[in-house]
Amino acid sequence: MPNDELMPIGAFARRSGLTSSALRFYADSGLLPPAEVDPVSGYRYYNADQVARATVLRRLRELAMPLATVEAVLGSGADEASRLLDEHVAKIVGDAAAVQQKAAVIKSVLGNVPGLPITAVKGPVLADAVEQVLTATAHEPGIPALAGLRIEACHESVTLTATDRYRLSTRTLVPxxxxxxxxxxxxxxxxxxxxxxxxxxxxLVRLEAVPHGIWFRVAGREDRHCRLLPEEFPDHRLMLASLGEVTTRATVAKDLLLRALEEHPDERLGLCAADHEVNVVSADDEQPGIPLPATATGRALRIWFELTTLYPAVSTAIGPDVMLDLRGPDQPVTIRSADRGDLTTLAMPVKSGHSA
Structure with missing residues (x-):
């Protein structure tokens, strides 16, 4: 007979949160065999040391993890187990997103509600614009609209806009x-x-609005449907309308500026625009700056940025040269192509080059 330190299956079930039937299943599958089985009665007994494994097993199964993966997690070290968990969660999230998308497509055709034709745009042009503007999106808890792209069709144009509160990118297309x-x-x-x-x-891509979504009708392949976000998009028009007067304008080679940003040692940097150069400087006055040849007009100005804000704004600019419109050390900077394209990005500066 088992000793007093062993628990019958019912007691172990209460300790572990697993049902007796689940324990029998996991025993038969080899994931959690009992510590001892009475040879006469067939009763199963478990050791107190098995409670921790049983609890982890239960939690993994609550995540809908397959048995094979559960076994791999339980038999792995902490790092490998963490990686397996991340992979499983990523798959679950991806599957959920796919289900949401399929459900949205089904809802869009329920009741045979006809779509509302909006306009038609050249596919390659629309794709480039979407990729450029989407760089200014962000997944921010509590503000889901920041992960969306605003599409506005009016008169003879289609405007795409996105913002993560530190950048605002907008591009206008001629349909x-x-x-x-x-x-x-x-x-x-x-x-x-x-x-x-x-x-x-x-x-050619035709845009067609339906309740809660928009269709991108493409010839010769499957149409694509995207859901609309119900949350209110930030009032970007008010921000654009309230921009102050440009006091300094500088034009600099895009590749040179990007290289200087890449070589800059700090996460925060300053741009000094004056005379015939733009100087990329550090908060540490002992660090030499990186002077870049430029065309600069207006008053000399130094303005500070987080690298993660400025670099994407410059990298998505169209053409070999970028134009920087500066309004003051605490005002948004407009970044756009100097000679072609209409992609415009606003980048928010920080207060100074020193820690906030």
Missing amino acids: TEPPRQTWAGTVNGDELRAAVADIRRSP
């Missing part, structure tokens, strides 16, 4: 046919990002 009516919506950025490849390969 192949005038928009049939005004329309605005915030499109799920992740789903739109996944649709870019199909959009790019279509010579």
Whole structure:
């Protein structure tokens, strides 16, 4: 007979949170064999030391983890087990997103509600614009609209806008046919990002609004549907309208500026625009700056940025040269191509080069 330190299956079930039937299943599968089995009665007994393993097993199964993966996690060290958990969670999240997308497509056709034609845009042009503007999105807890791309169709143009509160990127496209009516919506950025490849390969893409979503109708391949985010998009028009007067304008080679940002040793940097150069400087006055040849007009100005804000704004600019419109050390900087394209990005500065 088992000794007094062993627990019958019922007591062990209460300690571990697993049912007796689940314990029998895991014993038969080899994941959690009992410490001892009575040869006469067949009763199963467990050791107190097995409670921790049983508890982890229960929690893994609550995550809908397959038995094979559970076995691998239980037999691995902490680092490998953590990696396996991350992979499983990523798969669950991806599957959930796919289900949400499929459900949205089904909802869009329920009741045979006809779509609302908006306009048509060249596929490669739309794809480039989407990729450029989406760099200014962010997944921010409590502000889901920041992960979306705002599409506005009015008069004879289509405008794409995104913001993560530190950057605001906007680009206006000329459609192949005038928009049939005004329309605005915030499109799920992740789903739109996944649709870019199909959009790019279509010579012409027709935009069609449906309840809670938008269709990108592409010829010769499967149409792509993206959900609309119901949350209110930040009032970017008010921000654009309230921009102050430009006091300093500098034009600099994009590649040179990007290289200087890459070589800069700190996460925070300063741009000094004066005379015939833009100087990339550090908060540490003993560190030499990186002077870049430039065309600069207006008053000399030094303005500070986080690298993670400035670099993406410069890298997505169109053309070999970028134009920087500066308004003061605490005002947004406008970054755009110096000679072509209409992608415009606003980058928010920080107060100083020293720690905040």
